[in-house]
Amino acid sequence: MKIHHLQPDQALTSLHTQPEGLSETEAARRLREYGANRLTEFERESVALRFARQFTHFFALLLWLAAALAFFGDWKAPGEGMETLGFAIIGVILVNGLFSFWQEYRAERAIAALQKLLPLQIKVMREGSVRLADASDIVPGDVILLQEGDNVPADCRVLEAFALRVNNATVTGEALPQARDAQPSATDELIHARNVLLAGTAVVSGEGRAVVFHTGMHTEFGKIAHLTQTAGEPVSPLQNEILRLSRIVGMLAVSLGIVFFFIGRAAGLSFWQDFIFAIGIIVANVPEGLLPTVTLSLAMATQRMAKRNALVRHLPSVETLGSATVICTDKTGTLTQNRMAARQIFFGNEIWHPEDIDEQLAATYPRLWECARNCQNLKETSRDGKRELLGDPMEIALVRMAERFLNDTAAYPKIDEIPFDTDRKRLSILSRTPEGNRLYAKGALETVLPLCSDVQIGEEIAPLTDEMRRRFVDAQETMAERGLRILAFADREIPETYERERLEERLTLTGLVGLEDPPRPEVPPAIEKCLQAGIKVIMVTGDHPHTAKAIAREIGLLRGNHPHVITGDELRRLSNTQLQLALDKEEVIFARLGADQKMRIVDALKRKRHVVAVTGDGVNDAPALKTADIGIAMGIAGTDVAKESADMILLDDNFASIVSAIEEGRAVFGNIRKFMSYILTSNIPELVPYLAFALFSIPLPLTIIQILAVDLGTDMVPALGLGADRPDPVCMKKPPRSAREKLLTWPLLTRAYLFLGVLEALAAMAAFFYVLHGAGWQYGQTLARDNPIYLRATTACLSAIIVMQVMNVFLCKHPDRPLFRSPLFNNRLILVGILLEIALILFIDYTPWGNDVFGTAPIELDVWLFTLPFALGMLLMEEMRKGLARLMAAP
Numbered sequence: 001m002k003i004h005h006l007q008p009d010q011a012l013t014s015l016h017t018q019p020e021g022l023s024e025t026e027a028a029r030r031l032r033e034y035g036a037n038r039l040t041e042f043e044r045e046s047v048a049l050r051f052a053r054q055f056t057h058f059f060a061l062l063l064w065l066a067a068a069l070a071f072f073g074d075w076k077a078p079g080e081g082m083e084t085l086g087f088a089i090i091g092v093i094l095v096n097g098l099f100s101f102w103q104e105y106r107a108e109r110a111i112a113a114l115q116k117l118l119p120l121q122i123k124v125m126r127e128g129s130v131r132l133a134d135a136s137d138i139v140p141g142d143v144i145l146l147q148e149g150d151n152v153p154a155d156c157r158v159l160e161a162f163a164l165r166v167n168n169a170t171v172t173g174e175a176l177p178q179a180r181d182a183q184p185s186a187t188d189e190l191i192h193a194r195n196v197l198l199a200g201t202a203v204v205s206g207e208g209r210a211v212v213f214h215t216g217m218h219t220e221f222g223k224i225a226h227l228t229q230t231a232g233e234p235v236s237p238l239q240n241e242i243l244r245l246s247r248i249v250g251m252l253a254v255s256l257g258i259v260f261f262f263i264g265r266a267a268g269l270s271f272w273q274d275f276i277f278a279i280g281i282i283v284a285n286v287p288e289g290l291l292p293t294v295t296l297s298l299a300m301a302t303q304r305m306a307k308r309n310a311l312v313r314h315l316p317s318v319e320t321l322g323s324a325t326v327i328c329t330d331k332t333g334t335l336t337q338n339r340m341a342a343r344q345i346f347f348g349n350e351i352w353h354p355e356d357i358d359e360q361l362a363a364t365y366p367r368l369w370e371c372a373r374n375c376q377n378l379k380e381t382s383r384d385g386k387r388e389l390l391g392d393p394m395e396i397a398l399v400r401m402a403e404r405f406l407n408d409t410a411a412y413p414k415i416d417e418i419p420f421d422t423d424r425k426r427l428s429i430l431s432r433t434p435e436g437n438r439l440y441a442k443g444a445l446e447t448v449l450p451l452c453s454d455v456q457i458g459e460e461i462a463p464l465t466d467e468m469r470r471r472f473v474d475a476q477e478t479m480a481e482r483g484l485r486i487l488a489f490a491d492r493e494i495p496e497t498y499e500r501e502r503l504e505e506r507l508t509l510t511g512l513v514g515l516e517d518p519p520r521p522e523v524p525p526a527i528e529k530c531l532q533a534g535i536k537v538i539m540v541t542g543d544h545p546h547t548a549k550a551i552a553r554e555i556g557l558l559r560g561n562h563p564h565v566i567t568g569d570e571l572r573r574l575s576n577t578q579l580q581l582a583l584d585k586e587e588v589i590f591a592r593l594g595a596d597q598k599m600r601i602v603d604a605l606k607r608k609r610h611v612v613a614v615t616g617d618g619v620n621d622a623p624a625l626k627t628a629d630i631g632i633a634m635g636i637a638g639t640d641v642a643k644e645s646a647d648m649i650l651l652d653d654n655f656a657s658i659v660s661a662i663e664e665g666r667a668v669f670g671n672i673r674k675f676m677s678y679i680l681t682s683n684i685p686e687l688v689p690y691l692a693f694a695l696f697s698i699p700l701p702l703t704i705i706q707i708l709a710v711d712l713g714t715d716m717v718p719a720l721g722l723g724a725d726r727p728d729p730v731c732m733k734k735p736p737r738s739a740r741e742k743l744l745t746w747p748l749l750t751r752a753y754l755f756l757g758v759l760e761a762l763a764a765m766a767a768f769f770y771v772l773h774g775a776g777w778q779y780g781q782t783l784a785r786d787n788p789i790y791l792r793a794t795t796a797c798l799s800a801i802i803v804m805q806v807m808n809v810f811l812c813k814h815p816d817r818p819l820f821r822s823p824l825f826n827n828r829l830i831l832v833g834i835l836l837e838i839a840l841i842l843f844i845d846y847t848p849w850g851n852d853v854f855g856t857a858p859i860e861l862d863v864w865l866f867t868l869p870f871a872l873g874m875l876l877m878e879e880m881r882k883g884l885a886r887l888m889a890a891p
Contacts, residue, residue, distance in 0.1 A: 003157050003213050004185045004193035011157045012211055017141035019159070021125030030139035037138045037154055037215040039222055055093060063093050066282060073279050122146075122153045125209075140212055146197070147207035148379075148391065155190075155219045156197040156210035158182045163206035163377065163419040163427070165392055166197060168542075171220060177204045177392050179420065189568075191220055192592075205377055205392045206419075224623060245744050256687075257282035264694045279704065281690055300724040300829075301668050309635075309652040310661035317630045317647035319672070322665025323611045324535060324630065325736045327658065328601060330616040331541035331551055333634055335655055336517040338617075340397035343484055343518065346475040347511035348457050354401060362405035364459055368510040371489040373402035374411050375429045375440040394485070397515055398442075412438075418503065428504055430494060437494040439503050445476050445512065448488040452509040461508060475512055483550025484514030516550070524556045526656035533662065534735030538588055540598055540614075540624075545591040558587050568592040571600070579604045598624035611736065615650075615658070632658060659732070666736075667727035672743060675719040677752050678805070678812045682710055684757025685764040685801045692765065699783045699790055701768040701797045703855050709844060714802050714837045718809040721830030725813065751881075756811070759877065760804040763870035767800035768793050770866050771859065791857035795845055799859060800867045802841045806834055807871040811878045818882060819875070 003011050012018055022030070055064075070086035123145040124133045130145060135153040138144065144156065146164075158164070158180050165177040171191070178194070185193035197203075197210055199221035216222055257278040264274035302312040312318055332338055345352045347365050362369070376399060378391040389396045399411075412431035420427040426443020441448060449472065455464045462468075476486050490507035530537050537557055541548050545565050552558040564585040566574075571593065574582065582588060583604060590601060598614070602624050605612045614624045617634035622645040625631030633646035634653040643649050650657045689701035771793040777783070783790040809830060814822045825831060844850040846858050 002188075002190065004187070004190055004196050006157075007184055008157075008159045008182050011213075012159070015141040015211060015213060017143065017211060019125075019143065020128035021143040022139070022141050023127050027126060027137075027139055027142065030141060031137060034139055035216055036136040038136045039217060063090075067093075069279055069282070073275060076275070122150075138212055138215055140215060142212045143209060144212060145207070145209055146203050148203055148205050150203045152197045152199055152201045152203070154199050154212045154216075155214035155221075156212050158195045158197060159209045159211055161206065161208040164203065164208040165205045165420075167202045167204050167393075168198060171198050171200050171224070177394065180208065182208075205395075244742070248744060253282045260690070260694060268697075281687065300720065301664055304724075305648075305661050305664050306651075308660040308664070309650060309654060309657045310664075311635065311649040311651055313647055313649065318665050319668040320611065320630045320665070321613060321648065321658075321662055322668055323736050324613040324662060324665075326536045326538060326605050326610045326612050327530065328538050328540045328598070328605070328612060328614045328624070328628070329655065330621055331539055331543055331548060332517060333617040333653065334615050335523050335539070335551060335555060336519050338517060340393045340515050341518050342397060342401040342513050343516040344479050344482070344514040345401075345511060346472070346479070346514075349471060351475055351478065354404070357405065365456065365511065366406070367456060367491055367508070368489055369402040369405045370412075370433075370438075371440040371442065371491050371510060372398040372513065373406065374414075374431050375427060375442045375489070376411070377417075377427075394515055398487075398513065401513070416500065416503075418500075426504075430503065435493075437496065437498075439492050439494050439507070441490045441504060441507060442487050445472060445486065445488040448490050448507070449473075449509065451504050452490050452507045454506075454508040456508060456510050464509060472509065472512065479512065479514040480546065481550075482514070482516070483544070483547035484516050485547075486512055486514045488512055516547075519551055519555050520655060522654055522656040524554075526659045527556050529659045529732060530662075533659075533732045535662070538583075538590070538601075540590045540593060540601060542593055543591060545589070548589050548591040552589055558589070560587055563587040563589060565589045565591060568597055571597050576604060576607075580608055583608060599627050602627045613658075615655070616646075617653075621645075663727045663732050666731045667725065668723075669737060669743070670728070670731075671723045671725050673748060673815075674725065674812045675722040676743065677748055677756070677815070678719050678722055678808055679711070679715055680749070680752040681756040681760060681808055681812075682715060682801060682805055684753055685761040685804070686710065688761040688765060689768070689797060697780070699772075699793070701765060702794060702801075705854055706794065706798045706856075709798065709840075709854055710801060710805075714840050715805060717833030717836050718805070718830060719833075721827055721833045722809065722812055724829050725827055751815070755881065756808060756874065756878065759870070759874045760801060760808070763804050763867055763874075764797045764800045766870065767863060767867050768797040771796040771863060785855070788857055791851075791855060792859050795856040795859050796863045798854075798856065799841055799845060799863065800870070802837060803864070803867045803871050804874060806837060807874055809834065811875065816882055816885060818879060 003014060006014060067086040067090050071083065074083040074086065121132050122135050122138060123130055124138065125131075125143040125145070126133075138154050143159070144153070146152065152166070159182055161181045164180045166180055167177050168191075180197060181194055183195060185195050187193050190196055191198060197208075199214075199219040214220075214222075260281045261274055261278035264278065301318045305312055305318065329335060342354050345354060345357070345368075347368055352361075376391070376395040378389045378395050378399065381388050381390055389399060412433045414429055415432055415437060416430040418424075418428040420443070424443070425447045426441055428439055428441040430437060430439050441451070449469060452464050454461050455468050456462075457468075472488070479486050489510045489512070491510060492505075492507050494503065527537055539548055539552055539557060545567055549558065549563065549565060552563070564582060564587060566582060566588065567590075569592070571579070571590065579600070583601075590597075593601075598616075598621065602612050602614060606629070611630075612628045613630045613632055614621070614628035615632040615634070616622075616625055621633075625633060625645040625647075630648060631646035632648045632650060633643045635643070635649045635651040636653040648661065686702060686707045692698055693700040772789065775789040775792070777789060777793075810819060810824060813819075813824075813827075813830075844854045844856050851857055
């Protein structure tokens with residue numbers, strides 16, 4: 001039999017211990033055998049190996065090869081800027097590798113956060129005496145003492161309980177404190193047994209004695225920690241796309257380099273000229289700024305999201321959230337406020353909402369409010385000069401309700417108490433009032449109603465008839481349908497001399513109060529926006545199904561009459577196929593789930609090719625948060641474990657902030673496409689000069705260092721501006737993009753390479769020949785690399801590319817919308833980028849240092865004027881292309 005099925009003495013016997021606890025010798029022996037009561041870290045790869053892997057993936061290897069070739073080329077042909085190129089590429093590798101390596105420490109931080117939830121010291125019985133011991137020294141068989149405010153250090157079987165109630169929310173997700181007693185439990189699940197205390201939970205009221213049966217990683221808490229450690233890091237759709245893009249572009253660049261190396265040999269170039277030619281082809285086709293621009297664009301998005309109370313811990317999660325198709329959300333603390341409140345009150349013959357009770361009506365039922373205020377075991381304290389109540393959140397909510405309708409807040413002095421237990425299901429407090437002694441009782445209606453002989457109706461006290469009993473039962477059922485927790489209240493006068501066993505007799509029933517953890521007011525409109533955006537929202541909670549359904553209806557998550565509600569027990573009986581079919585239901589809720597089951601739901605959704613976001617705040621949510629495509633933790637009510645396991649943290653615990661974050665995330669994918677179009681376009685005017693150099697035996701129009709000036713210089717900030725463009729207002733009225741949708745598509749490549757790129761190449765080569773012919777150059781004439789005419793011609797080619805790219809940044813703001821219908825000046829970063837682009841090319845063209853480094857020379861004003869018609873022509877032709885595309889797309 002399981003330990004929670006046993007009697008207390010049988011539980012002690014099964015653990016070979018006794019009520020007085022273990023001896024010090026036996027405790028030391030068990031500590032050596034079972035190990036310390038702490039969470040052990042899952043064995044991982046060495047730090048050195050993880051660090052090295054960040055610099056050996058495909059794109060990194062390609063960049064290392066390019067850097068090595070650049071240094072080799074510099075050794076054989078100094079003065080071509082190859083050394084600078086090599087160092088720049090190495091810088092790109094280091095920045096991206098170090099950033100990726102930093103993400104590897106998330107699991108280690110999660111384990112450290114788990115450790116913080118466990119208490120440091122605990123009262124333990126050893127050899128019949130009570131002493132303080134480190135929580136890490138607790139062993140199976142130890143008998144420990146717990147009271148209000150204590151954290152539970154290990155999984156324990158209750159031996160004695162006195163009004164003992166625990167908050168299991170961090171482990172099971174249950175919103176309400178749970179009563180615990182020493183009697184055997186009939187449930188099969190240990191985590192829901194009424195005589196079990198779980199590691200990582202907290203005692204909110206009462207006291208008790210318990211025997212430890214699981215410690216460390218063997219506890220339910222430890223199992224969750226193990227799931228959190230072993231859950232693999234999901235690869236985001238953006239990461240997959242960047243990897244795919246890197247391979248395509250890298251293989252294309254290398255292939256073109258090899259092909260054109262042989263073309264150069266056939267054209268009669270010398271080996272070293274041909275080698276430099278091939279390196280130029282590779283450099284021209286590898287967008288060295290792509291990875292840093294993606295990283296910086298995502299970082300900019302995280303800053304905007306932080307202003308909207310969404311803190312991103314893992315950069316690719318920005319875009320992943322934008323493609324989310326399902327949000328699995330916890331209830332307690334996420335959709336609700338994680339605090340109890342009175343929602344409905346029944347007295348007389350009517351159910352009232354607290355907001356509808358006026359002063360006159362409240363004055364008619366003072367006995368109900370006094371019972372709620374006095375029948376409790378809360379402790380008062382003061383923090384920053386403000387009064388605070390400590391204890392059961394349900395009792396705090398009742399006291400707050402009572403204080404609202406009473407003139408004073410002080411409870412009457414307590415004389416005696418008949419404590420709550422699972423059999424009685426009620427609490428009775430005897431208090432001394434100005435009018436004499438009075439007994440106040442509260443509890444489940446089925447246990448309070450038989451003790452009552454009278455009922456208050458208005459200002460009258462009437463006999464409790466069968467008709468009135470039915471009215472109270474009917475009211476309870478009506479309130480229960482809303483998922484409320486219902487308590488009955490009663491009282492009676494008590495003489496100075498009384499028999500304690502007869503206190504709870506001839507009570508006067510004063511009313512019912514229904515309590516609920518209320519939903520956040522901003523959640524319903526956020527749910528509505530998610531549904532409009534084509535995002536399915538699934539509630540996944542550890543709470544009761546009735547409570548889950550009631551909250552779901554209140555926030556607009558359930559709209560039909562027959563929602564599909566699956567409990568943890570039912571989920572265990574479902575095969576993976578059955579679960580996936582159940583997830584096809586339009587409205588589905590999961591209740592009473594364990595941590596491993598939340599992971600199973602996430603895995604099932606991912607098998608259905610959903611992009612899954614999971615919200616949560618407790619320890620029990622951590623494995624699912626880590627397994628999901630994106631985990632979203634609550635910043636205020638969330639545990640450290642949940643935060644460390646998540647990709648994103650909501651700083652205001654506001655579900656509505658998720659909608660804002662999704663809007664930003666949806667913009668990221670489109671923005672990345674915008675700056676990809678922008679930077680890929682410049683590849684063609686960088687490539688064409690090398691082709692013309694090899695095929696037509698002309699001076700090389702553009703040097704490698706000048707290509708570098710474009711890719712890692714002038715293009716960077718405008719590209720980043722495109723990556724930081726504001727979300728399109730209509731993006732949240734469209735369904736999520738498919739996870740199969742690629743960043744690099746044929747329409748994008750065609751537009752960048754065969755249309756915009758060709759126009760830029762035409763302008764660059766025209767400017768190059770404009771300067772050459774203006775200086776009297778004839779075809780077939782060779783020019784030395786330090787010839788002033790050659791320097792001005794290459795400067796003209798480079799400057800023309802920059803002019804065209806200034807126009808291109810506006811053309812890329814929207815691939816379909818006309819330029820005059822798009823806001824041109826709403827992105828300050830683009831404007832700053834253009835100014836920096838102009839400043840940089842002027843620095844390169846007109847300063848001695850820029851001339852020396854980039855092999856340029858000052859050009860005349862007429863060269864700039866020569867290039868402007870090409871920029872205007874590109875604008876005109878792009879607008880014509882967009883118009884034709886809209887006509888073809890029109891129905």
